[in-house]
Amino acid sequence: MKPFDFCPSCAGRLEDAGDEGFRCPSCARRWYRNSAPAAGAAIVKDGKALVTQRGIEPEKGRFDIPGGFLGAGEHPVDALKRELREELGIEVDVDVEDCISMVAHPYGREGDPVLALGFLARWVDGQPRAADDVADFRWVDLDELEKLDFAWEHDRAVARTALLRAKEGSDGGS
Numbered sequence: 001m002k003p004f005d006f007c008p009s010c011a012g013r014l015e016d017a018g019d020e021g022f023r024c025p026s027c028a029r030r031w032y033r034n035s036a037p038a039a040g041a042a043i044v045k046d047g048k049a050l051v052t053q054r055g056i057e058p059e060k061g062r063f064d065i066p067g068g069f070l071g072a073g074e075h076p077v078d079a080l081k082r083e084l085r086e087e088l089g090i091e092v093d094v095d096v097e098d099c100i101s102m103v104a105h106p107y108g109r110e111g112d113p114v115l116a117l118g119f120l121a122r123w124v125d126g127q128p129r130a131a132d133d134v135a136d137f138r139w140v141d142l143d144e145l146e147k148l149d150f151a152w153e154h155d156r157a158v159a160r161t162a163l164l165r166a167k168e169g170s171d172g173g174s
């Protein structure tokens with residue numbers, strides 16, 4: 001759980017300061033423990049949601065929704081568009097108002113805290129191909145979605161919401 005044993009600034013041995021993070025007795029800097037923000041997107045096309053199979057640990061081989069961690073100073077929407085471009089080669093339309101889920105959860109064996117933001121995004125361009133951290137992808141309907149082995153249930157929930165809303169839209173639209 002500890003991010004560092006030694007101070008990243010001066011290499012002094014850090015002291016645990018509880019909720020205050022870690023304190024360096026040598027240079028007096030504090031190193032806080034915060035959730036790392038990540039952004040993921042559910043994209044629905046022709047009644048199916050795009051889900052991805054993880055190509056890396058943690059939870060390698062299990063399913064999630066495409067997305068990834070924010071860079072330092074990066075806006076969540078920009079990060080999401082960048083990740084979808086890198087991982088799948090697709091362009092999406094997404095905005096702040098499309099964020100429907102915020103879940104804090106432990107990531108992997110060390111349990112590093114992540115804040116996962118879930119968005120409903122609209123496909124714009126590009127045919128998906130798995131790259132980067134993504135081993136594979138699938139377009140799934142509601143039944144298939146419920147059967148998949150998801151790394152995190154909140155990702156399944158975002159995809160489920162996207163599919164249900166698309167269904168309502170098509171039922172009411174004609």
Ligand SMILES: [Zn+2]
Pocket residue numbers: 007008009010011012024025026027028029
């Ligand atoms: Zn230090």
